[in-house]
Amino acid sequence: MSDRPADVVSPTTDQVLATKVSLADARAAGRVGYDKPTPQNSVMLLVDHQIGLMVGVRDFPSLATYKANVVALAQMAKALEIPVLISSSNAQWQNGDTMPELKDIFSDQPIYRRTGIINCYEDPTFRSAFDDLLGSTGRTHVIIAGVTIGTCCALPTLSMRNDGYQVFPVVDACGAWDDYEAQAAIARMSWAGAEPVTVFALGCELQADWKLPSGNDMLPPFTSQLPEYGWVVQNFWNNANQHAVPDPFGTVK
Template structure:
């Protein structure tokens, strides 16, 4: 990993410099993953908080007319009336419509949540970081087709400079301040078992 890549990853991620890329979070694929309810809870929390903070989202499916099925209905409710880019290319980053949508946001930090992790998240994450983007893969919001993520995928992403993160620390890093006007709403959106804020926790 280059010094420049290390510096970019350490730069704070904010609602002003980030874009959320939701890749192939589809009903058919989701029905085959390990721990679907936990993954769904983290994914929807990530989507809800991104929406609350004003982080733009780009959403893709692959072969949605087939067994992969349509995008999760809950995501459609969060990002109402937003187009979904359906494609045939395995690497979502190589789809020109996806690249154009990302570039139009002007953001250089790309947050990826894809099902499944080893292909739908890993491959575009490697492509995006190779083109100079600061890329974050939200591991607990990516569907896994086995109980544990691939060590090979984690190693490859880490070597390439992709940041592997979980939902809670990522969204709280973007919120940045417990005095944020939507802090309570954001904490309440996090799945059960994650830190929640009450009046006693604010100094």
């Protein structure tokens, strides 16, 4: 006979709680404040994920892992209906075209093809599209990833921080020529007030509650592009009838 007290299971009707203190009051008290990205306040910029550039990425042990991160990030934006802007740089030359997977996922989106300006935020055509998107949606948080992290991601991040945007560089959906570039870029963006994030942690932050309707569409990026987690899920369902903890959702039969 166990002496453990009964478990306390939260009701499946529970919803996400807001912080007790408002962002403005937290900042007034001298704290940084938690101004988190959500599917409702964010846009996503995917900058220069081009096949000619990606082949030069050297800060990942495997380009397969890097590619999976980029694809997962794109799939999450699609699942959560986050508006996306895609840009390429000198695609007509050595940098090559945008990843085919991104073109497939966002087949209804144009690619803003810059013809020389390195910082996408400094490109008049891209800036116009960016301003139009944020103006029409009222969104203020920018999720960004690009190749390489030191230029395609860091430079627009610094520019957008200068102009007052909350920016979240997704560092493992970027790539670098070497570790020095990645470390310097992350340090520089952090110093400017951006908040570096990783793909799957960001996915959890955006989803916030697996009970939300987007949960079904958000699961595939986790299971297909993060195989370690996918195998955990598959193993669970293979043995679901032998669970030790009752399922409050009633999905395990």
